[in-house]
Amino acid sequence: MIDWIVILQAGVASGTVLLFASLGEILAERSGVMNLGIEGMMLIGAMTAYKIAVVTGNVWLGMVLAMVAAGVLSLLHALVTINFRADQVVSGLAINFVGIGLSTVLGEGLSKSGAVNLLPTFSLPLLSQIPVLGPILFTNHNPMTYLGYLLTPAAWFYINRTRPGLHLRAVGEHPAAADALGINVYGLRYRYVFIGGLMAGLAGATISLAVSPGWFSDLTTSGQGWIAVGLVIFAQWNPWRAAAGSYMFGALRRLILDLQGPQTLLFFANPFYYMPKLGFFLQMLPYALVILILFIGSREAMKKRLGTPAALGVPYVRGERGL
Amino acid sequence: MAMTESIAKGFHFPFSVRFEQRLSTPAWLPALTSVGSLVVAFMIGAVVIWAAGGDAIASYEHIVKAAFGDIGVFNDTLVKATPLILIGLACTLAFRMKLWNIGAEGQFYMGAWGASAIVLAPILPPTTPGILMIPIMMLAGFACGALWGLIPGFLKARFNVNEIITTLMMNYIATSWVLFWVFGVWSEAGFQMSPVFPKSAWLPRLTDYAKQFPELGGLTLHAGILFGLIATVVVWFFISRSRWGYEIRLIGDSKQAAFYAGVNIVRNTVLVMMVSGGLAGLAGMAEISGVVHRLQGSISNNYGFTGIIIAWLAKLNPFAVVLVAILFGGLINAGREIQPSGVPRMLQGIILFCVIASDVLLRYRVRIARNQVNHD
Numbered sequence: 001m002i003d004w005i006v007i008l009q010a011g012v013a014s015g016t017v018l019l020f021a022s023l024g025e026i027l028a029e030r031s032g033v034m035n036l037g038i039e040g041m042m043l044i045g046a047m048t049a050y051k052i053a054v055v056t057g058n059v060w061l062g063m064v065l066a067m068v069a070a071g072v073l074s075l076l077h078a079l080v081t082i083n084f085r086a087d088q089v090v091s092g093l094a095i096n097f098v099g100i101g102l103s104t105v106l107g108e109g110l111s112k113s114g115a116v117n118l119l120p121t122f123s124l125p126l127l128s129q130i131p132v133l134g135p136i137l138f139t140n141h142n143p144m145t146y147l148g149y150l151l152t153p154a155a156w157f158y159i160n161r162t163r164p165g166l167h168l169r170a171v172g173e174h175p176a177a178a179d180a181l182g183i184n185v186y187g188l189r190y191r192y193v194f195i196g197g198l199m200a201g202l203a204g205a206t207i208s209l210a211v212s213p214g215w216f217s218d219l220t221t222s223g224q225g226w227i228a229v230g231l232v233i234f235a236q237w238n239p240w241r242a243a244a245g246s247y248m249f250g251a252l253r254r255l256i257l258d259l260q261g262p263q264t265l266l267f268f269a270n271p272f273y274y275m276p277k278l279g280f281f282l283q284m285l286p287y288a289l290v291i292l293i294l295f296i297g298s299r300e301a302m303k304k305r306l307g308t309p310a311a312l313g314v315p316y317v318r319g320e321r322g323l
Numbered sequence: 324m325a326m327t328e329s330i331a332k333g334f335h336f337p338f339s340v341r342f343e344q345r346l347s348t349p350a351w352l353p354a355l356t357s358v359g360s361l362v363v364a365f366m367i368g369a370v371v372i373w374a375a376g377g378d379a380i381a382s383y384e385h386i387v388k389a390a391f392g393d394i395g396v397f398n399d400t401l402v403k404a405t406p407l408i409l410i411g412l413a414c415t416l417a418f419r420m421k422l423w424n425i426g427a428e429g430q431f432y433m434g435a436w437g438a439s440a441i442v443l444a445p446i447l448p449p450t451t452p453g454i455l456m457i458p459i460m461m462l463a464g465f466a467c468g469a470l471w472g473l474i475p476g477f478l479k480a481r482f483n484v485n486e487i488i489t490t491l492m493m494n495y496i497a498t499s500w501v502l503f504w505v506f507g508v509w510s511e512a513g514f515q516m517s518p519v520f521p522k523s524a525w526l527p528r529l530t531d532y533a534k535q536f537p538e539l540g541g542l543t544l545h546a547g548i549l550f551g552l553i554a555t556v557v558v559w560f561f562i563s564r565s566r567w568g569y570e571i572r573l574i575g576d577s578k579q580a581a582f583y584a585g586v587n588i589v590r591n592t593v594l595v596m597m598v599s600g601g602l603a604g605l606a607g608m609a610e611i612s613g614v615v616h617r618l619q620g621s622i623s624n625n626y627g628f629t630g631i632i633i634a635w636l637a638k639l640n641p642f643a644v645v646l647v648a649i650l651f652g653g654l655i656n657a658g659r660e661i662q663p664s665g666v667p668r669m670l671q672g673i674i675l676f677c678v679i680a681s682d683v684l685l686r687y688r689v690r691i692a693r694n695q696v697n698h699d
Contacts, residue, residue: 036487040672076676084683089423089487090635091679097632097672104665105375217665223495230488277507280499287492291478298484 002262007254008136014211015250016148017042017203021228022235022242023155024199028074030159030237031192032172032311035077036092038200039225040099041070043218045204047103047110050215054113059209063119066205067198073099074197078190085315096225100218110215119143119210142210144202148243155239168192172309175316185316200225223287230290234297237309245293249286256282342687353638356684360677361636367677368670382666389660390653398529398542402614403624404645404652405544406431408551409606410630411637411644412558417599419562419639421575424596426475426490427603428627429497430468434604435611436501437467439517439618442524443509449521456523460608461550468604469597471497476596480589486596494627498620505620516619526613547609552645554602559641571595603627624655625668632675 021038028035035041045066052062077095080086119142127138137149159165167188170178175185207224208215227249235241259265260272260279272278301308369379390400410427417424438460441447446463447456471493478484509517526545533540562568570591574581582588606626615622629651637643651671658667683689 080676080680084680085686086679086682090675093425093631094672094675094679097628097668097675099672101665101667101669101672102371105371105669108375108665223491226488226491230485230492233485233488277503280503280506284496284499287495290492291475291484291489294484294488295478295482298482302483 002255002258002265005132005135007258008251009139009141010254011251012137012247013141013145013250014253015247016145017206017211017224018228018231018246018249019148019152019243020144020199020203020206021225022231022246023151023239024196024203025228025232026155026235026237026239026242027159027168027192027199028196029232029312030168030172030309031189032175032309032314032316033078033081033189033193034088034092034313035074035095035193035196036089036229037073037077037095037099037225038196038203038228039221039223040096040103041073041197041200042099042204042207042221042225043103044073044099045070045201046208046220047107047204047215048201049205050116050208050213051107051110053116053118053209054110057117059117059119062209063202063205067201070099070201070204071194071197074193074200075190077197078193081315082186082189082193085317088313088315104217107215107217111217116209116213118213119206121210142206144206144210152239152243159239169309172311175311175314176318179316179318185318189316203228227286227290230294234290234293236297236301249289252286252289256285338691338693341690341692342683343690344687345685348685352685356681357636357638357643357678360681361674363681364670364674364677367673368666371669371673372666377666385660386654386657389657395541396656398544400649400653400656401544401548402652403656404649405547405551405613406606406610406623406626407629407633407648407652407655408548408645409554409609410603410626411633411648412551412554412641413599413602413606414630414634415637415639415641415644416558416562416571416602417595418634419568419575420571420591420595421578422476422479422592422595422599423487424472424475424490424599425487425631426471426493426600426627427606427630428623428625429490429494430471430600430603431607431610431623431627432494432497432501433471434464434468434601434607435618435622436497436504436607437463437604438608438612439504439509439520442520443517443618449523451523453523453525453527457526457612460524460612461605464604464608465601466604468607469601471604472596472598472600473593476593476600479596480592501618502620505618509618511617517617519617520612524612525616526609528613543614545609545613547606547613550605550609551648554605555641555645558602562641567591603630629655629671632671632678635675636678 021042025035025038048069049062049066052065053059073095077091080091081088121140121142123140124138124146128134130138159168167178167183170181170183171185171188179185204221207220214220231242231245231249234245259282260276262270263273264270272282365383369383372379372382389396391397410431413427413430414424441456441460441463442449447459475484475486475489475493478489479486505515505517511518526547528545529539529542562571570581570586573584573586574588574591578588607622610622611618633644633647633651637647654667654670
């Protein structure tokens with residue numbers, strides 16, 4: 001039988017990866033810089049975290065250095081797109097390639113290292129006693145999952161209810177006006193691209209040290225960075241929607257694995273059990289679903305005329321006519 | 324309008340870097356920056372290889388020798404360059420319109436699948452003569468690649484769905500699709516590969532003519548490179564000399580201007596994505612019909628993504644695509660034996676990065692200027 005509690009519990013844990021990555025990307029894109037290099041930065045993060053954990057045995061040091069490594073990569077993106085005014089799409093792709101290549105080179109032989117310390121898991125007292133929600137949300141999770149619960153409302157509050165958040169939105173919507181009001185456009189864009197990098201590194205480290213431990217070269221992320229980029233568009237740059245999407249995709253990942261187990265499915269013979277090759281179609285699901293939600297999201301955006309930060313993708317040059 | 328401003332705002336160095344916009348770019352400059360960024364990229368790569376405990380000089384020496392050292396290895400390099408030319412052209416065409424087709428990898432796989440279906444389904448009996456078999460396989464490869472481009476193209480044109488994400492997602496779907504057929508339907512004795520195609524489905528190779536010309540023996544270069552070269556001329560002609568190409572470039576430069584000029588953006592988006600996907604699909608067909616001779620899971624050495632870098636390094640010039648593709652073919656060819664194994668991919672990434680960073684030199688003149696007080 002399919003145990004929905006298990007699927008949702010695992011979904012929350014693996015959805016945290018997408019959540020971190022997409023929250024970081026939301027901040028970067030809200031400031032007007034699109035970073036398509038999430039996948040590459042996540043890989044660098046995953047590799048660094050795992051390598052540090054193998055070498056030093058200290059997972060927390062691994063997490064921190066993973067964030068730094070991915071952050072450094074994102075600064076390259078910031079330099080090229082903000083200062084050199086290069087196309088953000090191409091620079092993002094380059095970040096990706098560099099991230100994938102660099103992590104394979106530096107992660108050489110890492111997959112063969114034996115047992116490694118991983119992030120601890122624990123249950124929250126009292127909260128885990130709540131029926132249904134307790135076992136899903138508050139039982140046997142690693143600290144990153146709990147951090148995810150805090151970061152979503154924090155990011156929403158920061159963006160929509162604080163002065164720095166207002167500056168962030170101003171820089172992404174109308175940099176010339178923000179500049180005229182004395183907001184440091186370049187500085188803020190650097191800051192949020194860097195935060196996006198840190199978050200992507202954290203996401204990668206969460207994979208390799210908690211969700212699916214280990215280093216499997218570029219299969220470690222298997223496109224999750226790209227799914228996060230898609231989620232940001234679907235989420236219309238809103239942290240709450242990003243969280244909903246992330247957890248949904250997390251649960252889907254686990255569901256796909258579990259669907260192939262039982263012999264019967266809803267009282268019928270389970271085709272995925274008797275013909276395991278059909279599993280390839282299950283593997284397509286998350287990616288097909290991203291296309292579907294982008295389609296739905298863009299229809300919604302057309303109707304409501306909202307969405308994209310106005311200056312997204314446009315380099316800001318003081319004195320030149322921008323938007 | 325002030326065209327100069329200081330980049331290093333906020334800091335007070337005695338000197339500052341100023342970017343002055345160029346009114347015109349000298350014709351020799353793009354080539355120079357491309358070569359320059361290659362050199363810089365290889366120097367950065369060397370540092371990383373040393374840091375990872377490798378020997379950069381030995382690695383590079385090995386790359387040159389194993390890629391261009393003699394006629395045999397140069398043959399292998401050209402074989403690797405064949406799909407890269409076609410995919411580089413596919414990306415060039417789409418990028419000219421600022422349409423970010425990064426799904427060439429999936430389109431390549433679908434092209435390979437479509438061509439295989441002709442042989443394996445089988446749509447044509449194995450006794451079909453090559454003269455009929457090959458063109459139909461080409462058609463099927465092109466069509467399947469085009470279909471894989473059509474879906475994101477249509478979604479982009481009609482519903483403004485971000486094509487970067489959709490084309491990328493289509494890659495994953497295509498690889499799963501091919502794996503399903505390789506493992507499930509066409510598997511040979513349970514292995515992860517289809518049976519070998521009949522000879523009539525093989526593209527002619529140089530070594531096939533070894534009887535008449537003994538010196539061609541062992542050279543595996545196949546007719547796919549001709550597809551690549553012909554496609555180069557055709558793509559160049561359409562982009563630079565045809566009305567359609569003019570529309571594409573106009574849309575790429577300014578969507579708004581194109582719209583007001585009455586260019587049909589929806590139709591062009593769909594069309595360009597289809598042709599771009601088709602070219603990548605043709606590359607897939609050429610690869611399985613000319614090299615692998617069967618369908619299997621791992622037929623692409625990341626060709627689809629390498630094509631993106633090639634198109635950019637070639638500055639979206641179809642003829643330059645051929646040169647760059649041969650260079651990258653050599654890199655992939657030689658990279659198979661290099662330790663650590665990720666080096667070619669890393670170098671590709673660093674090269675792309677240096678290329679886009681150097682693009683600033685094309686648009687701006689960089690001046691080092693003495694800072695004045697209160698320069699803002």
